[in-house]
Amino acid sequence: MPTPLADVIATERLALRPLTAVDTFERTVTWVHNSDLDDPTPFVTEGQLLLTTGRQFVDNADPDAVPDFDSYVARLTSAGVAAIGFGTEVITHGVPAGLVAACSAAGLPLFEVPYRIPFIAISRLVADNEAEQARAGFDRALAAQNDIASAAVGKGRLPAAAARAAEHLDCGVWIFDADGELVSDSSESQRGAKAGRAPASRPADAAPASRPADAAPAIRSSVTTLLGRARRARVVEQLPGEHRVVQTLGPSGRLCGAIAWSRDTEFGALDNSVMTVLAALAEVSLEQTENLRVGHRAILEQLFQLLKDGRVDSVRRAVQVAGIDLPAEHFAVAALELSQTTASVRDVLERRAARAESTFFAVADGRHLLVLIDASQLRAEKRFFAANELTVGLSAVLGWSELNVAITQAVRSLEAAPAGTITEFDSLVGESFFGLLASSSVADIAHARLASVIESADGLALLRAAQVWLRHNGQWDPAARELGIHRHGLKSRMQRLADLTNLSLDTFQGRAELWAMLAAIDLGEKP
Numbered sequence: 001m002p003t004p005l006a007d008v009i010a011t012e013r014l015a016l017r018p019l020t021a022v023d024t025f026e027r028t029v030t031w032v033h034n035s036d037l038d039d040p041t042p043f044v045t046e047g048q049l050l051l052t053t054g055r056q057f058v059d060n061a062d063p064d065a066v067p068d069f070d071s072y073v074a075r076l077t078s079a080g081v082a083a084i085g086f087g088t089e090v091i092t093h094g095v096p097a098g099l100v101a102a103c104s105a106a107g108l109p110l111f112e113v114p115y116r117i118p119f120i121a122i123s124r125l126v127a128d129n130e131a132e133q134a135r136a137g138f139d140r141a142l143a144a145q146n147d148i149a150s151a152a153v154g155k156g157r158l159p160a161a162a163a164r165a166a167e168h169l170d171c172g173v174w175i176f177d178a179d180g181e182l183v184s185d186s187s188e189s190q191r192g193a194k195a196g197r198a199p200a201s202r203p204a205d206a207a208p209a210s211r212p213a214d215a216a217p218a219i220r221s222s223v224t225t226l227l228g229r230a231r232r233a234r235v236v237e238q239l240p241g242e243h244r245v246v247q248t249l250g251p252s253g254r255l256c257g258a259i260a261w262s263r264d265t266e267f268g269a270l271d272n273s274v275m276t277v278l279a280a281l282a283e284v285s286l287e288q289t290e291n292l293r294v295g296h297r298a299i300l301e302q303l304f305q306l307l308k309d310g311r312v313d314s315v316r317r318a319v320q321v322a323g324i325d326l327p328a329e330h331f332a333v334a335a336l337e338l339s340q341t342t343a344s345v346r347d348v349l350e351r352r353a354a355r356a357e358s359t360f361f362a363v364a365d366g367r368h369l370l371v372l373i374d375a376s377q378l379r380a381e382k383r384f385f386a387a388n389e390l391t392v393g394l395s396a397v398l399g400w401s402e403l404n405v406a407i408t409q410a411v412r413s414l415e416a417a418p419a420g421t422i423t424e425f426d427s428l429v430g431e432s433f434f435g436l437l438a439s440s441s442v443a444d445i446a447h448a449r450l451a452s453v454i455e456s457a458d459g460l461a462l463l464r465a466a467q468v469w470l471r472h473n474g475q476w477d478p479a480a481r482e483l484g485i486h487r488h489g490l491k492s493r494m495q496r497l498a499d500l501t502n503l504s505l506d507t508f509q510g511r512a513e514l515w516a517m518l519a520a521i522d523l524g525e526k527p
Contacts, residue, residue, distance in 0.1 A: 001133040002028030002047065003126045005083055009111060011125060016085070017112040019100050024109040029082045032123040039075055046080030049126070051119045053090040057099070069102035076108065083109035085122060090115065141270040144168035145277045158285045162186040165278040169271055171263035175282050178256050178290070179348055180224050181355065216262075222246045223258045230255060243267060245275065249283040256286040293350055296322050297364065304363045304370075308407075312400045325359045327374035329400070334371040334381070335393040335410035341369050345388065352384075368411060382422060389420040396425050408521065446517035453500045462497045463518060469494060470515050 005025045009016050018025060030047035033040070036055035044050060057067040076084065084103060086095045095112050103110035113119070147168065152161035158175065166173045166186035175184040226233050226248050232255070234247040243266045250256035259282050261267065261275060300322075303315045316326045336345075349362040349371055359374040360381070373381045375397050385392045393414025395406040409425040417423035453459040465483055469490060472479040476487040483490060494505055497514075504510040 001130050001137070002030050003129040003133075004028050005049070005109060007129070008049070008122065008125060014117055014121060014125070015114050016117075016122075017114075019086075019095060019110045019112060020104050020108070024107055025083070027082055027109070029126060032119075032126050034119050034123075038072065041075050041079040044076075044079055044081055047082050048080075049083050049085060049122070050076060050081050051085040051087065051113065051122060053087045054092045054096065054099075057096060058091055067096070067098065069096065069098040070105075073099070073102040073106045073108055077106050081108070083111070085111055085113045085119075087113040087117075087119065088115060137270045140168075141273050144274045148274070148277055148281065152281045152285070158282060159184040159186070161278060161281055165274060169261070169263065169267070169274060171261050171267075173278070174219060174223075174260045175286075176223050176227070176258045176260075177286060177351060178227070178250075179351055180220070180227050180258070181351075183257070183286075219244065219246070219260045219262065223260060227255055227258055238266075247279055249279065249286055256283065256290055289354075290347075292322070293347075293354060297350075300361075300363045301365070304361075304365060307400075308404055310401070310403075319361070323354050324361060326361055327359050327372050328376075330375040330397050331360070331372050331399075331406075332375065332378055332397050333395040333403075333406040333410040334373060334385070335395075335407070335414040336369040336371075336390060337414065338364055338367055338369045340391065345390065365407070368414070370407060370410065385422050390422075391417050391419050392422045393417050394422055394424045412519070446520040450501070450517055450521065453497070456500065459500070462493055462500070465490065465493050466497055466514060467518050470511060470518070474511060 005027050008014070008029070009018055009025055028047065029049040030045070032049045032051060033044050034051035035043060036052050037043075038056040040050065040052075056072075057069075059065040059067075084099075086099065088094055095110070100110060102108075113122070144165070148161045148164045151164045152158060154160055162173045162175055162184045163186045165171075173184070173186040174182060177183050222235065222237070222244070223246055226235065226246060231252045232248055232250070234245065237244040237246070241264055242262055243264070244260065244262045245267060246258060246260045248255050248258045259279050267275065300319070303318055307315050312326070319326060346362075346369060349369070352358055353360050353362045353371075358377070360377060361372040363370055371381070378397070382394075391414070393410045393412065393416070395409035395413065398406045413423045413425045413428050416428055450459075450463065453463060465479075468482050469476075469479040472482070476490055480487040480490045497503075498505045498510070501514065503514055505514065
């Protein structure tokens, strides 16, 4: 850690006397080296203070020889020597005038060291200053780490911790989730500090007033690239006027997010220690959020049954604990086949539902993954489904009193959807009579007629077997092969279903009526 040269000169006990202009002392020194060599440059490094007694300027063979002070100073200047301290009354009386003139011409600081002051005293001063600065740096880093940790356990949690880190490091901090979505932006702290505003104006436990603005395109591009590799990584980028660090969070293959820092000066070792603390806290926070999300699945599935029973207000209050906002009054239901939906797609949908600006609800319901999408977000979510080539059935926009109707519409649309496409119920109704079977009256009648069958021990199995049989146009052998049973076993099941429904399945009318009821309801679970 450099020591201001002016502080060395100003130390009264050393009684150092400047011999060049005052403005030449406006620099720092990194260390102190003493040498009486005519060319000490192989043994010095840039920024060092060189102490000498002037023995190199005395020629014992020719006492009248004039030393080449200009060449000597030029060699030191080219090596980056910060200043010269000349010890008098050891070899020479006073400082040679030629050396003073050469240093003044080159702008190299020169000062006189009295005989009574040992060179070690100057070296010790610089070393003590370096040690003091190091201790102060460690103290600042430790205070910053404690401040960040305290903010993380307060009400503001991760955003507050990121804001504290940005203030201590005077940098921008951006935290992203596993999908590359920004969850915290503390670059305003850096802008405020540079504008002269007090950096600690917000309490450590205060939550941000609004959702974070988007990160700079270059930062987002770096984050997207690293997350796409799915490997733990840390990239340091030195750009003109900017020093940027981007780091992924979580283990390789299961990244939970990323964090980025940026400022106009390079990050040092102590800065990195503060950055490490925030990265660790962010990783723990994001992983905890992921664990909670997965742990909430079973609870959300139960709450969804209450939604279907009409208890919207109660469920709305309950899911807010998990950071989820239900759609408002009008929404559509999107249905995906759960068995054909990858874990990563389900994770993304659930994370999208839990974001502060989101007003939709993702939950597993029987064989399907259902997403309730607020009408205001419908267009954006359709773009998401299309971009990821998902097979989706989409209901019409309805209200909470028609939730069950919307679910049935979405499922019917999904059944008619070609792979990798979105099929909307409105278009399904316009193209086929089949879509009309999911209307409220038909669906309600079908549920009422089949309720006793569904409630029986093997009722759902009988109805699903009937779906396969009717899909094969009532042909026993192909239907039995698909079900993996003997045709006589299938005939026995259909006879039992005929008895339970009081339908004659030997006739076209009976089969058509059963087909219509099965087309109108979802056999994923009991109504």
